[in-house]
Amino acid sequence: MRGVRFGITLVAASALLLTGCASDPLADQYREGSGKNYIAGDGTISEFAEPQRGEPVEFSGETVEGAAFDSSDTLGDVTVVNFWYAGCAPCRVEAPILEEVSQSFDGEGVSFVGVNVRDQAGTAASFEQTYGVTYPSILDVESGTAQLAFAGDVPPAAVPTTIVLDQEGRIAARVLGQLTEASILESIVDRLLAEQA
Structure with missing residues (x-):
């Protein structure tokens, strides 16, 4: 008993x-113990009014193609920053969506940049070719400086994460996890473009 x-x-x-x-x-x-090797976000979308956006985020790095990227180059544009790596399954799913939105805002004052958090140039380049990604990505695996620049009040916190900066380089929105629809990101970008209209 x-x-x-x-x-x-x-x-x-x-x-x-x-x-x-x-x-x-x-x-x-x-x-x-699934071996996913990523922290899955839940798709939470956070948007921040102008008074809540804090200071501009400054970051830079070498792109997959070996060119230099500096966030100062995109000041004046709405800038979409996507954190990704090739072995991340949700990153593969959302890559065509990000490219679609990038193309839809071509020439409208919107810039896109990826931040690859894990891969070497060859692996990242293969991913970009496979998924038709045309915007640049910084290789941040060794220095981690781009990730560190976003480590304040609104960190990426998962891979993938998409952060949208306003025209002054301040964090205006964050999608924590996989982007599931182009319209979500398009709406965020449209609202930010409208602020300056």
């Missing part, structure tokens, strides 16, 4: 312990 009560108590305690941890996606992925 004592063994049965101990077993029931142990099962109940285990259930409570698991229930208490169930809301932590990072812990869930760790326990799952």
Whole structure:
């Protein structure tokens, strides 16, 4: 009888312990041991009114093609910054969506730049070719300086994450996780363009 009560108590305690941890996606992925190698975002969209945007974000780096990129080059544009790497399955799904939106705003004062957080140039270039990505991406795997520049109040916090900067280079919106529809990003960019109209 004592063994049965101990077993029931142990099962109940285990259930409570698991229930208490169930809301932590990072812990869930760790326990799952799935080998995803990324922290999945939940698609949460955050937008920030002008008074809440803080200081401009300054970042730079070498692109996949070996050119220099500096955020000062895109000041005056709405700038879409996407954090990604080739082995990230959601990054593959959203790459055509990002490219579609990039093309739809061509010549309208909107810039796109990727921040590759894990790959070497060859792997990143292969991804860009496979998914038809035409905008530049910074290779940030060794220095991490681009990621660090965004590590303030609105960090990327997952891969993929898309952050949209206003014309002054301030964080105006963040999509935490996979972008599922072009219209979501288009709406954010349209609102920011309208601010300057």
